[in-house]
Amino acid sequence: MATTLFTRKPRELTYNPKRPVWKEKPSALYQTVKAVVLIVFSLSILTPILLVVSTSLADTEQLVKAGGFVLWPERPTLEAYATIFKGPMVLQSLGVSMLVTAVGTILALFVTITMAYATSRTVLFGRPVILAVLFTLLFAPGLIPSFLMIRQLGLLDSLWSLILPGIFGAFNFVVMRSFFMNIPGELIESARIDGANDWQILWRIVMPLSKAVIAVVGLFYAVGFWNSFFNALLYINDHSKWPIQLLLRNFVVQGSGAADQLGITTTPPPQSIQMAVVVVALVPILMVYPFLQKHFAKGVITGAVKG
Amino acid sequence: MNSTTEQAPALPEARRVPAPAGGNTSGSGAKKRKRSKPPQQSFRSRLRRDKQMLLMMVPGVAFLLLFFYIPILGNVIAFQDYQPYLGIGDSLWVGWQNFVDLFGNPDFIHAFWNTLYLAAWQLVFLFPVPLVLALIVDSLISTRVRKIFQSIAYLPHFLSWVLVIAFFQQMLGGAGFVNNLLRDWGMDPIPFMTNPETFPVMVVVQMIWKDAGWAMIIFLAALASIDASLYEAAAADGAGRWRRMWHITLPGLRPVIVLLLILRIGDILSVGFEQFILQRDAVGAGAAEVLDTFTYYTGVVGGGWSSGAAAGLAKGVVSALLIYGANKLAHRFGEDGIFAKQVR
Numbered sequence: 001m002a003t004t005l006f007t008r009k010p011r012e013l014t015y016n017p018k019r020p021v022w023k024e025k026p027s028a029l030y031q032t033v034k035a036v037v038l039i040v041f042s043l044s045i046l047t048p049i050l051l052v053v054s055t056s057l058a059d060t061e062q063l064v065k066a067g068g069f070v071l072w073p074e075r076p077t078l079e080a081y082a083t084i085f086k087g088p089m090v091l092q093s094l095g096v097s098m099l100v101t102a103v104g105t106i107l108a109l110f111v112t113i114t115m116a117y118a119t120s121r122t123v124l125f126g127r128p129v130i131l132a133v134l135f136t137l138l139f140a141p142g143l144i145p146s147f148l149m150i151r152q153l154g155l156l157d158s159l160w161s162l163i164l165p166g167i168f169g170a171f172n173f174v175v176m177r178s179f180f181m182n183i184p185g186e187l188i189e190s191a192r193i194d195g196a197n198d199w200q201i202l203w204r205i206v207m208p209l210s211k212a213v214i215a216v217v218g219l220f221y222a223v224g225f226w227n228s229f230f231n232a233l234l235y236i237n238d239h240s241k242w243p244i245q246l247l248l249r250n251f252v253v254q255g256s257g258a259a260d261q262l263g264i265t266t267t268p269p270p271q272s273i274q275m276a277v278v279v280v281a282l283v284p285i286l287m288v289y290p291f292l293q294k295h296f297a298k299g300v301i302t303g304a305v306k307g
Numbered sequence: 308m309n310s311t312t313e314q315a316p317a318l319p320e321a322r323r324v325p326a327p328a329g330g331n332t333s334g335s336g337a338k339k340r341k342r343s344k345p346p347q348q349s350f351r352s353r354l355r356r357d358k359q360m361l362l363m364m365v366p367g368v369a370f371l372l373l374f375f376y377i378p379i380l381g382n383v384i385a386f387q388d389y390q391p392y393l394g395i396g397d398s399l400w401v402g403w404q405n406f407v408d409l410f411g412n413p414d415f416i417h418a419f420w421n422t423l424y425l426a427a428w429q430l431v432f433l434f435p436v437p438l439v440l441a442l443i444v445d446s447l448i449s450t451r452v453r454k455i456f457q458s459i460a461y462l463p464h465f466l467s468w469v470l471v472i473a474f475f476q477q478m479l480g481g482a483g484f485v486n487n488l489l490r491d492w493g494m495d496p497i498p499f500m501t502n503p504e505t506f507p508v509m510v511v512v513q514m515i516w517k518d519a520g521w522a523m524i525i526f527l528a529a530l531a532s533i534d535a536s537l538y539e540a541a542a543a544d545g546a547g548r549w550r551r552m553w554h555i556t557l558p559g560l561r562p563v564i565v566l567l568l569i570l571r572i573g574d575i576l577s578v579g580f581e582q583f584i585l586q587r588d589a590v591g592a593g594a595a596e597v598l599d600t601f602t603y604y605t606g607v608v609g610g611g612w613s614s615g616a617a618a619g620l621a622k623g624v625v626s627a628l629l630i631y632g633a634n635k636l637a638h639r640f641g642e643d644g645i646f647a648k649q650v651r
Binding site: 019020022023024026034037038041042044045046047048049051052055067068069110111112114115117118119121133136137138139140141142143144145146147148149151153164165167168173197198199202223226227228229230233234245246248249252253254275278281282285289292293 | 364439456457472542547584585630
């Protein structure tokens with residue numbers, strides 16, 4: 001017995017320290033299929049991003065030679081970016097998107113945190129009411145009534161129409177609330193005995209304990225505001241108030257009157273200018289992605305599983 | 308509201324009453340108090356005690372009323388001949404007329420069937436992908452490979468649909484990367500993005516690209532929660548790889564699969580609004596018209612507010628019935644479904 005244990009252990013360690021003893025080594029075919037699936041999936045995601053970034057950086061000569069796209073810029077130049085920022089349109093829409101994202105995220109966090117805290121302890125009415133409300137949030141009021149509401153409020157062509165409909169998300173609320181509910185009641189009780197009121201408890205006790213979840217939910221909201229395109233399509237006519245996503249749609253996806261629309265006379269080929277706009281919309285997301293990725297999986301799972 | 312500061316000293320007293328009516332019913336606290344049910348305070352004293360909490364709900368409740376519940380009531384215009392200058396109060400009531408017209412409208416019928424058709428494609432081809440990916444990722448031994456793959460796979464979830472479609476156009480569009488290559492090699496370009504026939508495939512591919520990685524998360528979590536000793540015991544009893552998957556992994560995943568299916572079925576008529584709006588011009592209304600785009604084009608673009616609202620309402624009601632039905636079905640199969648999950 002002792003000898004078998006002894007001989008088995010080193011052999012296992014040499015070929016894989018983590019594979020449990022009872023697990024058979026997968027066949028070569030199975031391994032290959034797995035590798036192919038993962039690699040193809042990853043490449044399908046990375047290639048378009050690389051293509052777009054490279055094309056936006058490529059110089060005219062290389063682009064013309066390659067017939068429109070390059071996978072690697074040989075002589076990278078920022079000419080396309082210089083061009084799009086010369087006209088007013090891209091800068092304006094970036095400004096709009098940033099403003100909407102910043103104001104929207106702050107408001108959304110305020111509404112979500114207060115609502116989540118207030119419902120995380122049983123107040124006047126109990127859990128059933130809150131669950132019933134949560135359940136209704138599975139449904140949607142519909143496009144036309146929402147539109148009429150915005151019009152009724154006089155928000156058409158106002159940036160508030162991009163902000164207000166997005167300041168409360170049922171999913172983010174559930175994540176936040178389930179986190180607050182897990183904060184020990186004793187902490188809150190003791191603060192109350194010391195004379196703190198509910199606002200003070202929220203500000204001094206609950207929020208400092210929830211920094212991580214607040215960061216995640218904030219990022220979710222920010223990404224949502226940055227990415228939202230349909231609200232702008234519905235509510236905004238004024239070109240000077242277009243967010244970047246709508247600009248992207250009209251300029252790249254529909255590809256109409258590219259250069260004139262941006263108010264620029266084009267020297268670099270339209271391809272690289274279009275790609276530069278795509279990159280401008282993409283970069284903020286890529287910048288926050290590492291932070292998002294660090295925390296979101298946890299948030300999603302608490303939200304989804306605990307409901 | 309300066310009353311919040313005045314009220315502060317009084318509050319602790321009100322709450323010092325033995326076991327306040329769940330003033331702090333959170334996790335552990337709730338369990339302790341469950342046994343001895345506290346005497347219910349009068350409504351008024353509870354109101355005074357919870358004043359600040361209720362105040363905190365005001366922004367959220369205002370939001371829900373303004374942008375959720377009142378718009379839901381706004382659906383009544385589906386039963387009116389709604390005229391913007393008259394408003395809801397003065398527009399004429401027409402009963403079911405809008406719905407009668409709607410179901411006689413070939414465009415609507417087309418949008419309806421097209422929605423179901425695309426939904427079926429999604430259900431059959433989209434739903435299993437994250438599961439398969441999760442099984443593969445879960446079987447990876449190297450944490451590094453796993454981390455790298457996850458970082459790549461989650462990314463597209465955070466890109467807007469506009470960006471996704473832009474990427475697809477640049478890759479597969481008529482003047483896109485792939486077709487340029489094909490031309491260089493002397494082959495005919497393939498109209499990936501504009502062919503109405505293959506549009507459902509394109510839709511599913513785009514959805515897989517954007518969200519399959521993300522959807523994997525929940526399966527990965529479920530896989531991680533399966534007791535590893537079950538596998539070990541099964542292996543000791545001679546169960547092979549596939550047998551273990553069939554008898555341990557899949558049963559372990561069943562609640563998650565059922566829950567996701569229910570949510571998916573309730574959502575089935577919302578096949579992907581932005582995705583279609585963005586591509587409707589390229590492939591034509593024939594292939595890309597779904598209930599949501601129909602509502603948008605009839606109502607907002609065409610000014611047919613009432614028929615648009617009727618289409619939206621019809622969709623909403625059917626979705627609600629589907630959620631209810633799917634949940635019922637789940638209960639029948641002995642699963643929690645969504646309602647039980649929340650009440651627990």
